[in-house]
Amino acid sequence: MAENMHYDAIVVGSGISGGWAAKELTEKGLKVLMLERGRNIEHVTDYVNADNETWNYPHRGVATQEMVDNYPVLKRDYALNEQTFGMWANEKDSPYIEKKRFDWFRGYHVGGRSLMWGRQSYRLSDLDFEANAKDGIATDWPIRYADIAPWYDHAEKFAGISGSVEGLDHLPDGQFLPPIPLNIVEKDVAARLRKSFGGKRYLINSRVANITEPKPEQNRVNCQYRNKCWLGCPYGGYFSTQSATLPVAMATGNLTLRPFSIVSRVIYDKDTKRAKGVEVIDAETNQTYEYTAKVVFLNASSFNSTWVLMNSATDVWEGGLGSSSGELGHNVMDHHFRVGAEGRVEGFDDKYYFGRRPAGFYIPRFRNLDGEQRDYTRGFGYQGSASRQGWKREIAELNVGKDLKDALSKPGDWTIGMTAFGEMLPSHDNHIALDRSTTDKWGLPVLAISVELGENERKMRVDMKQDAIDMLEAAGIKDVKGTERDYGVGMGIHEMGTARMGRDPKSSVLNGNNQVWDAPNVYVTDGACMTSSSCVNPSLTYMALTARAAAHAVDSLKKGEL
Template identity: 75%
Template structure:
């Protein structure tokens, strides 16, 4: 074993959405930062080989092969397995995990992580989201409130570039927006009818997305080209990613060192100072082990991997690892449950068309258990969806031939509209991950085991998610409305959260209100692991805001000599 000593002011573990933000904030404030990424490097623009390809450019028309399905059994459960993004998701043979119960874990092990692959929907938590645990007597209280995060939401939105409209809704706080990705004419019509049908109690609004609708020349980002190929990497910088936004800023400071192929195996803990002194790294190419030391450590390896690192650290002091003294490390897994909604046909717009491929559609904010509405379950859900015209492929299965058939294919098909729900999952101690020490990955490291399931609260909510979608579309005059309740396994929302939650008491939480590990105050966790509850909105914007806030606090404490 070769050990090299290298010291930095700060170490950031992971390079996804929160890791990129941590690196940007810390380097801009003058710290020398080492960013550690377990996967390969990906260079902006140069390393997006499929950015301009169409389905017919792939050997199997962008469909997964039987061999891909065999090698990626988890990815094959849903849409991410295809030729266009092949190699952008973690290798399941090299990095397996154990499913005590089904868990769909979709991971991105490369520079930029899932910031290159995310859905980009960007919403704020509302005031009640931070108070709900306390009011409902569920889990523990958030140690912060909306007002603590509001200025950091402002900050994150302005930098990332979020397209949207200020709708003036308490349930979905307004932010700092670029002009929205427009609703098409059918969505506008349905939105107006929906508002009238429900007396203004339900709203169909523009989706708020991290696609810039105006150029950001200071970031060398041209703007969204309406290609809707976001997850192939955007050469135009049209959407927020580590590569397009935070990493260039961090590199420009001259304070950042990026080390790929670096699997962080543990935080190095000094029991005399009760602080971390750095991290241990396994080089994934050479299998050599290194130590890097620092004054502070930011864990941003993604929710479960940050928790894995903590579980693997300081085990000579805490059997369950660093941060386990509360008994909550690895517990309270959350996601957003989905796969439920409705769709139908819209008449009267056959002479209306649209151009381009929008990267976003509409959003219907939560209305259940809000205001005077009370249900027999806690919390609520929102819907994401869009309206469109069917394309030429609608007739492929037909056996027609001749000129009439060809002419029919040049005409857009009927308008349809559909929407799917995203529901909140309550934090529950029994939903957990833990180390499976009997099973090892390619590098001989113990893997994670998943023991997570939907509880009665979510199952009740799913009934409303389907029926409300049907009711909304029918009330708006949509024809032939059909509801659906499809397959869902925890993790499928790709919004894994919890496992190292924030709280007010070291006896019941892993982190304090500044994202510091209670057991080692110079270790910060600002990815999804820190979440105390899940809300029903996409969480990435909250990770950005929490990371910027924690980085600011960490630097202030360093200057005071507190860390």
């Protein structure tokens, strides 16, 4: 049978936002083609290391020298290891150019980084949506919290977000499953912080996309406290494309999934000023195909969605489709982190905890609120946990043999640590661009990335460390020390911007419904659309924006507007 080349909608990318686009569009009756540049990964059966323990790996899970040599970017952080090897993009096949250091960790397979994400799930608030306008920075968001709140509800109910209700205006509550509990030390520190800082510092449960109650309608079992999420969860205990959105989309009978399909450009019709479809290179055969559709959703991840736009309609706009404002590719953001504090906890040596939680605690933003103004704008929150040291700890005594085994069979000291995640301001100078002098395995131009932290972020990092020290000391923690590890922009794996939303086509790439101003039947709902970054993890916002945009697209199709 000949392959179908026309669909109602095409979704480019299969990660968090791509999976949501496929689910929402197919449930509304559209015939959808989802294109993924990498291989397929089947839920459960292809999670090859999901049940492996450290001792089952030839090198106990750590990166080999050969891996280090072949992956110069991945080696900069945890991403390079035996356990997840093959789950991150091949740097030789898919290179990029660092005009300035940028740690770009990509997942090129069905499910994308939804299989490896940290699952922290928080809502933006009007503090975030109004910030650019109030501060006179970049451009104003075209939406406010009220516009997206119902879609946050929608996303949380389906994905399954565990968390606690706190009543904080700047960190809105959601449709939560019961939280993954704080342990006894974290509860004690939370109470001490409230008392020490006059009720202005909150240590709360992490809000994570790990379900704490089963979702039988999705064939998902609640989290098993294995803390192996990054290896794929056979139980569906956390939200991913494979565990949640893809099965629903497939069940409609309206989805066609095509892996090994690299979208090289959006096909633009100058007469209708609409997209006609996309051009695809088969990653295995190098053959080129064209697929047509009424609507195109770009969800290839922030930089890759923008790459597709830059490589499209270049005969009309030199900078590509969506470049008429001069902002396409600009305003790159990440969350800067790897700075905080840690210490030793006394008084709980007779206490322990159950299982391996895939979550810890969160301390919401407290800087530049309620009239306070530091020497920087915006703020940061902390993620952390308390635990007892295990067998990997250093033993002070020079034990050997039986004495060493006895020492390691007992839990070590309680420790607590936290790292801050700070907001990065959008800047036109932080940008990506096509470099046509360098090509990848398939002969396609690569991205050149030029991004760095600004003065605002550097000033913020001083407080990010010192505030962490102050809070732990105020909570009675011993031997507190500030921490600051090597950080490169991109290491947060929260790349955002490059095709921002806005109110004016002269200063933005997308309108308030995530449509490309220059081609309204093209929607971009991944991190590329973000107008500012907030200091909270962005993935839940991508889910909500995608569901909202899909509803708009279907409604517009019915009205004949697309």
